[in-house]
Amino acid sequence: MDYLDEVKNLVVLHARAQGMSARRCRSTLASITTLDDGDGGWADAWVGAATAFAHEGKHRDAVQCLNLARFPFASTPGQKQAYKDCTVRFAAWAADVEGVEKLAARIDGTNVPVWFRGLPSDGPAPLLLVIGGIVSPKEQWADILVSARALGMAVVIVDFPGVGENSTRYTGASSMLISAVVDAVAARMMIDGVHALAMSFGGTVVLRAATTDPRIRSIVTVGAPVRYLFSAASLAGELPRTTVRTLEHVTGATGSDFESTLAQCALDDRELDRIKIPVLYIRSSRDEITPAAESQLLLDRLVCSRVVEFDDVHGSPTHMTAVRLLTIGALTRQSGRRPITGTALSILLSLGSRFPFLAPIDLGRTAA
DSSP: OOOOHHHHHHHHHHHTTOOOOOOHHHHHTTOOOBSSSSSBHHHHHHHHHHHHHHHTTTHHHHHHHHHHTTOOOOSSSHHHHHHHHHHHHHHHHTTTTTTTEEEEETTTTTTEEEEOOOSSSOSSEEEEEEEOOOOOOOGGGHHHHHGGGGTTOOEEOEEEEETTTTSSOTTTTTHHHHHHHHHHHTTTSOOEEEEEEEEEEHHHHHHTTTTTOOTTTEEEEEEEOOOOSHHHHHHHTTOOOOHHHHHHHTTTTTHHHHHHHHHHTTTOOOHHHTTOEEEEEEEEOOOOOSHHHHHHHHHOOOOEEEEESSSSTTTTTHHHHHHHHHHHHHHHHHOOOOOOOHHHHHHHHHHHOGGGGGGOOOOOOOOO
16 A cells, blocks of 8 residues: 555544544545645645635534645645644634633743633533644544533643644653643633543553643543554554654654654553553554554553453544543543433443443453
């Protein structure tokens, strides 16, 4: 498979995560013949789709397309402009959502923009912290910005280092970003515990942050690398080229510097042993990025871990509904905020025990 075809296959997952239909996504992909700018170019095709949506007044759809125009990262002038337009359109949409505001987290002298939405009432409340992986900017998670209130939670969404508007680089010290984001939100509200929803490499960053920041009370992560992916053997093995090239982009490193930088991102046993909070780890049995050994490592080292596995590829794109239900169920339980829909969600989640064809393979254990 050539690189363009690989990128096309991977972008379908991220289109689905935004709620875009596979048919709509593939319709745009069919016109793309190159990742460069120009006729048949990646950015041009997605920008064209965004323009058509904007003319129809479908601004959220336009934002989705502009986000995908910079996938997997903005390397061409067209992709960079598309992401700038994405942030402008997203800000215009966010301005019409009550309570949404843009804050800045300060880390190592750099301001990292984040999107925040508090609750309408004063007083302490749990905070849902959302971070994507190496290819998904914060604008991809607009639905969570709207829906978190239904869970009784304030929400903040941040870009992974090197992604979107986050100009910091991904290193072993990137976990400081999480604490900086919580600090920024703490200036706006009284936080009653932080509950993280972290995708892929975002989960790696949050897991390390949990070893030093007691404000983090629980973690739900999907396909997070923990240790084995960061080895030189893994990097030189069968990782998708998209993953390797994007990691080079977010770290700003190549060659031996690239290997040594990523080696520092792996969590060791002492760090894992310090994580005492509940961790729900969702993985895919055919994950082409994250080794199966990562989930077993968490089961062996974390006292409050649970692993749920789907027969799927990285991110479980064909099990999105089940992943969302599991995530919502975990967040409502761990935050102590059980909204009216919580009972209904629990019933839906319990169906798997009655109907095996609905059930994921639960490999985990939960601390008493």
